[in-house]
Amino acid sequence: MPTTDPITQASQALLTALKSSAAVAALIAAGNIVDMTSAQFVNFRSQCQNSDYPLLVLLQKDFELKPFGVNSTVASINQSFALLVLHDPTRPPMANTIKFAVLAALLNAGSSLGLDGLVRDFLITSAADDIEPASGQKQRPAGRWSSVLTIKVSMDVSRQSLLQG
Amino acid sequence: MAASIYRSGSGGTAALGTAELSILRWRVTPVAQLNEFRNSKSGPTPIREASFTDCLVELDLDFDFANNPLQSPVGIAIGAVLNNAKLCLHQSVAGALDGPAWSFTALVVDSTPQELLVDGKITTRVTARPSGSFGGPG
Numbered sequence: 001m002p003t004t005d006p007i008t009q010a011s012q013a014l015l016t017a018l019k020s021s022a023a024v025a026a027l028i029a030a031g032n033i034v035d036m037t038s039a040q041f042v043n044f045r046s047q048c049q050n051s052d053y054p055l056l057v058l059l060q061k062d063f064e065l066k067p068f069g070v071n072s073t074v075a076s077i078n079q080s081f082a083l084l085v086l087h088d089p090t091r092p093p094m095a096n097t098i099k100f101a102v103l104a105a106l107l108n109a110g111s112s113l114g115l116d117g118l119v120r121d122f123l124i125t126s127a128a129d130d131i132e133p134a135s136g137q138k139q140r141p142a143g144r145w146s147s148v149l150t151i152k153v154s155m156d157v158s159r160q161s162l163l164q165g
Numbered sequence: 166m167a168a169s170i171y172r173s174g175s176g177g178t179a180a181l182g183t184a185e186l187s188i189l190r191w192r193v194t195p196v197a198q199l200n201e202f203r204n205s206k207s208g209p210t211p212i213r214e215a216s217f218t219d220c221l222v223e224l225d226l227d228f229d230f231a232n233n234p235l236q237s238p239v240g241i242a243i244g245a246v247l248n249n250a251k252l253c254l255h256q257s258v259a260g261a262l263d264g265p266a267w268s269f270t271a272l273v274v275d276s277t278p279q280e281l282l283v284d285g286k287i288t289t290r291v292t293a294r295p296s297g298s299f300g301g302p303g
Contacts, residue, residue, distance in 0.1 A: 068175030070286075071227035072188035073259075117231065159259035 006118055007060070007079050008037045010153045013113040014081060014106070015058055021105030027098055028054050028085075036060070053088035054098060061150065067159075070120075074156040080125070085147040095129045095147040102149060113153070122153040176255040179224055180262050181247050184239060187227040189288060191252050193267050194221040195301065220295050222252070222272055228279070228287040235277060241291050247272040250293075254302055265302030269295045 015035050018024050024033075034057045061080040069076030085098050103124070112119040127149040179186045197215040226234050226241075234241045241247065252267040272293040279289045 068173075070189070072178035073185055074187070163259060 006077060006155050006157060007063070009115060010079060010113065010119060010155060011035075011037050011058060011060065011081060013109070013115050013119070014083075014151060014153070017109035017113060018056065018058075018102065018105050021101065021108060023101035023104045024056075024098075027094060027101055028056050032056060034058070053086060053091075054094060055086040056098075057084045057086070058082070059084065067162075069156055069159075070154075071156075073159060075159050075162055077155040077157065079153050079155070081151045081153065083149040083151060087145045087147075089145065095145065098147060099127065099149065106151070115155075118155050118157070120154045120156050122151055124149055125152045126150045172255045174254075176259075176264070177253055178256060178262070179250070179252045181239065181251075182249045183262065185260060185262065186224065186234065186239070187229050188224065189227050189286070190223075190225040192223040193252060193301075194223075195299075196220065220269075220299055222250070222267075222269070222291075222293045222295070224252075224291040224293075226289045226291065228289050234289060234291075241274055241277060241289075243274050243277055245274045246296065247274065247293065267299065267301055269299040270297040271295065 012035070015033060019030055019033055029051075032052055032055045034055065036057065036059060059082045061082045063080065064076075064078040066076040066078075083102065085095070087094060106113075106122070106124070111121055113122060127147070129145070129147050177188065177191070179188045179191050196219050198217045198219065199213045200216055202212040202214070228234070232239060236242075247269075248271050250269040250272045251262060253262055254265045256262060256264050273296050275292045275294060277289060277291050279287070281287045
């Protein structure tokens with residue numbers, strides 16, 4: 001069985017892609033990109049200062065585990081990640097600028113996000129801008145203009161490697 | 166007659182010897198050559214007799230960039246002879262290559278068309294015909 005959890009690997013690959021993008025860096029400070037897979041991750045910041053905005057958080061959402069995957073030799077994992085961007089409520093929202101920067105960052109990471117042999121493909125399946133926290137996002141600070149992008153990552157893991165565990 | 170057992174295709178695969186292929190789909194079409202007799206004594210309908218048996222085999226492969234199926238060691242090239250091909254319907258466990266299967270002493274590769282969808286998969290279709298004996302799932 002693989003020693004490293006592939007879903008965490010994909011999450012970290014997405015964050016690496018975002019942090020290494022000049023376009024994203026120009027809009028969001030590296031310290032304001034929150035890694036929920038980090039040991040230091042506790043929760044959203046309850047009291048945000050102006051310098052904390054825009055704040056980017058990558059959350060894990062729906063997933064699909066297919067023991068009998070897309071071909072006869074693999075098990076497949078489809079993991080969705082919600083990328084939330086919280087904005088300074090006193091300033092005009094930068095939603096479109098940030099969305100475009102995220103698209104460029106992920107494109108630069110390539111279709112495997114740098115994880116050849118694990119990630120087959122990814123796509124941004126749906127996205128939304130909203131003023132109020134969306135349902136199911138109760139932890140989000142209220143009243144911020146939030147952008148949500150859903151990134152669906154398709155992964156393949158060798159069935160043989162899973163059986164050996 | 167025994168109680169019915171039905172299974173999905175998810176436990177199926179194909180292998181050359183013990184080397185499992187990344188199968189998306191396989192199809193086997195066994196055919197018999199039918200000789201027809203139409204003569205003054207055969208009446209209004211032809212009389213048919215089966216002679217040679219043959220088979221058309223199609224394998225759709227998920228292209229493996231780390232193990233190119235068109236090159237050695239898999240070596241599925243046009244004209245190549247693939248020994249000990251086995252097309253499994255349902256394995257007891259992944260990679261076991263057991264259970265009911267079509268088996269071919271040798272397959273001669275007829276064509277290897279490849280298809281790519283930019284928002285989909287890269288599929289390599291292998292069409293082949295047996296050389297020598299073959300058998301269906303026992």
